[in-house]
Amino acid sequence: MSSQSSLSDRFKRSSQSIQTPSNHSMFKGHHATVDCPECHRIMVPRVITYYGQPLKSICPFCGSTFASFPSGFTRFFQSRYSDAPSFSVLQKLATITICLVALWFIADWGNLSDNVSLFAAFGTAFFLAVTLAELVFQGVERMAAKFFHQSNYYWAILVLVAMFIAHEFPTLAGYVALFFFMIIARGFVAAFIVTRKKPMKSTFQ
Known part of the structure; x- marks a missing residue:
């Protein structure tokens, strides 16, 4: 009698384990x-x-x-700039711009060398434009991510709008070309910033 009860208990336990399998056993979490x-x-x-x-x-x-x-170009770009879009890059660009503005004022106020003042002036103009380009880049990329869209479509629309503006208003063609030049330039600057802050990864980890 005891052997039959033990067999029945083992059968019940096995049937319960079969009926209630673990949801994570096959996929390990x-x-x-x-x-x-x-x-x-x-x-x-x-x-x-x-x-x-x-x-x-x-x-x-x-x-x-x-x-x-991501497309092949996006994967190549993200391999150089994997934190995109990242507010840390925008913060560093804004910090560099503020430092150059401060250097410009100090150079003018302290009657420093003209080369220092000229360097600070051109550096301020360049990094201010790069910071604005980074802000535009952040807005486009985050808008695409918010709506689960590919950012390539947004950039394509932006290029078409820019071509239309350059065609209808020839006087603005130079500003349109400068805008896209700064978008490309911010990519190189941001990649340099991210590369410097990333630690080297060992292949033996």
């Missing part, structure tokens, strides 16, 4: 499904590819974009 931000259904995202390159993942129920994958 990672969920297999996610919640769609649009239709709020539990789903497994479907990946959309183009010539073998992943573009984005979508919800199979409502078709909304769940995550966007």
Whole structure:
């Protein structure tokens, strides 16, 4: 009688363990499904590819974009500037600009060398323009991230608007070219700042 009861107890325990499996045993702490931000259904995202390159993942129920994958150029840029968009870069650019403005005033007030005053003046103008370009870059990138869009579309629209302005108002063509030059220049400056602040990673970790 006792042997039958022990067998029945073991059978119950095994059946309970089969009926209530651990949700995390297969994925070791990672969920297999996610919640769609649009239709709020539990789903497994479907990946959309183009010539073998992943573009984005979508919800199979409502078709909304769940995550966007960066392009090849974006991945190359992020490998040099992985913190983008980062307010730390904007803060450092603003700090450099303020220091150059202070140096400019000190040079004029203290009757320092003309070379120092000229260096401070040109440095202030350049870094002020780079800071404004970084602010524009931050706004475009964060707006795209907020609406789960690819920032490439926003930049394409900005380029089309700039081309329209340059075509309709030729006197502003130089300012449009200067604007995009500063956008490119801020990329190099920001990459230099991020590279200097990043520690070297060992390949043996």
